[in-house]
Amino acid sequence: MSQHFWSCPMSAENAENNEQNPPEKIHLPKTSASEPLKKIRHTTSHIMAMAVQKLFPKAQVTIGPWIENGFYYDFDSPEPFTEKDLKAIKKEMVKIIKRKLPVIREEVTREEAERRIKAINEPYKLEILADIKGDPITIYHLGEAWWDLCAGPHVETTGDINPDAFELETVAGAYWRGDETKAQLQRIYGTAWESPEQLAEYKRRKEEALRRDHRKLGKELGLFIFADPVGPGLPLWTPKGTVLRSTLEDFLKQEQLKRGYLPVVTPHIGRVDLFKISGHWQNYKEDMFPMMAEDDAARLLEQGFALKPMNCPFHIQIYKSELRSYRELPMRLAEFGTVYRYEQSGELGGLTRVRGFTVDDSHLFVTPDQLEDEFLKVVDLILTVFKSLQLKNFRARLSFRDPALDKYIGSDDAWNKAEFAIRKAAETLGLPTFEGVGEAAFYGPKLDFIFQDALEREWQLGTVQVDYNLPERFELEYVAEDGTRQRPVMIHRAPFGSLERLIGILIEEYAGDFPFWLAPVQVRLLPVGEEQLPFAREVVSKMLALGVRAEVDTSGDRLGKLIRNAEKDKIPVMSVVGAKEVEANALSIRTRAAGELGAIAVPEVLERLRIAQTEHTDF
C-alpha cells in the first residue's frame, strides 16, 4: 500500500465500493500526546478569538483551550453567533494566518497584567488572572494588536497554521465557569490539524461515527422507535428490538441464577412516603416524574404515588418483610426493574439518555464480613458479562463523594467505610481505575464502568455501590449467630446499568453487526425461485425448533435483491436455496463475516447453528 494513498484521487469505481472497502485509515495523533498539535490548536483558537473581536468588537474573550479533536473559545457577546458568522470568522482567520503575525510570549508581573486588562476593559480576564497561581504571568501576542493571557505553548507565527487544515464546527451556549447560575457565553468549537490530509481523515471518521450512530442504525434495523404522542425519552421496542433485549436479559438471568441470585418483581409506582424514607424525595424530587395525587388535599399533604426512580426501596421492602437470619445472607434480590427519571429536556438523546429505562438491578444484603468477598464476586460477574459482549473499551471509575457538597445522606464513618471497601476491592482485582470526585450516589460511593459512544461521549454502564446508609434509614436487621440483631450492608449493582443504554452502546460498538447469538434475525433463507418455498419453510421450522431465529424471504424478488436486503438488514447467516440445494437437502451458506461458504448439508447446518447458538460463537 502506497504511503501516499490519500493523495491519489479516488476513482468513481472506488467510491462505489466504499461501503465494502473503507479507505485505509491515516494516523491521527492525540492532542494530549502531540506537542505540535497542542501548539497548533492553542494558536488557532487565539487567531479565532482575534478574528471574532475584529468582527464583533463588543465580544469579550474568556477561555479557549485545546481539546481532543480541536479547540474552543468562549465569548461573551451581546449577539449570539450564527453559522453565517462562522464563515465570516473563518475568512478573517485566514487573513490573519496570511499576515504571518509573530506569536510573541511575554512575561509580566501580576500588577502589569491587571493594568493591561483594565485598559482594554475585559472583566472575565481579571477573574482568570485571579485564578492563575504564581508569577510571572505569561501573555501571548498575535502581532501588535491582540493578546491574551495564556500559558502556551504556541507556534512561532500565525503563518505556521495551515489555512486548509482547520475548520470552525459549531456554536453552542456554555456557562461561565460551567455554572448554570452564571452568564451564558457563546462557545465556538473548531478543529485544527497539521495537514489537510489529517483534517480530511478526521472528517471521514466523523462521518463513519455517524454511520454507527445507534439512533440511525436503530431506525434502519427496526429495533426501537420514539413516538411523539408517547413522549420524549420514552423508547418503544419493536419485535426485533425486543428479541435483542430478551436475549440479553435471558443471558444475564442465567448467569445470575448460577451465582445464587433470587429473582423478584416489584411495581413501577410506590407511595411518596417510601421515597421519603429512602431520601429520594428530598434529594431528587425535581428529577422524578410529578407525584400522582387523588385530589388537591392529598397533593398538599404529599400523600400520593410516584413513579420509581430506583428499585432499591422496593427490594428493601422484600428484605424487610421477614425477620432475616445470618444464614440467609448474602441475599441477592434481582430484577429487571424499569425506572423513570424526569431528565432535563435538553439532555435526552437516543437510547443513551432516556426518561424510562430498565435497570438489571440487584440488591445484595450482606453481613459486614461478607462485604469484601461479595463485592469481588459482583465485579467478577460484571467483567464476565462485558467479556461475553466483547466489550473491551471501558474505564473503571471510583466514584466518591465531593466533601464540599451536602447532597449526601449518612455519616462520615459510613462513607469512609464504604469508600475504603471499594478501593480495596479494586486493588485486590488489580483493576486500573481513576477517581471521580463528586460522582457518588447520594447514598454511597460507586465503582462505575464507563464506555464511549461513536461520538466519543462517555456513558456509565455497569455499576457497583456499597451502601451503609439505606440499611440505616430503613432500619434493616438480621439475627446474627450470637442471637443479636445486626445491621446488614447493601451492595447495589447493575452490570448493564440500563438495558437501553447498553443496547445503544452495543449497536455502535458492533456498527449494527450483532454477534450471531444476539442478532434479532440470525438466519434468512433466500429461495432462488418460488418452487423452493416449501423446502425453505420446512428447513426454517427445523431451525426454529432449535431456538434459532430463522425466516424465509418470501418477497419473490431475484436472488441479487434478496442478498442485498439481507446484507442491509445485517443478518449474520444467509442461506441460498435453489433447485440444487433442494435436490441435495443442502443449503448454500453465505455469512456476513466470511462470505460464501458453499453448499452444506442441512443436518450439518443445523448442528453448526446449534453450536453457534449455545457457545455464542460465529457460524
Add this chain to the structure above:
RNA sequence: GCCGAUGUGGCUCAGUGGUAGAGCACUCGAUUCGUAAUCGAGCGGUCGCGGGUUCAAAUCCCGCCAUCGGCUCCA
C-alpha cells in the same frame, strides 16, 4: 432548563410567496430468475402543531412541540 440548528409521504431528500415532487419502501401486473437493486403501473403528504401577515403561505412573522450539537444535570 439554557444557547444554536433542524422539522416536507413509512425512509432518504428536492422544492424560498402562485395548483406539493423524486428515489427507495408498499400494492398490483409482467418476469421464474444462482450470490449486493428485473421491468411497468398504482397507492400514499391538510409540508411538526397552533395562531398571524397576504388576494394567495411548505416558503414570511409569533408561540408551542419534537429532534440534533453543545452547556448544565445525571440517585
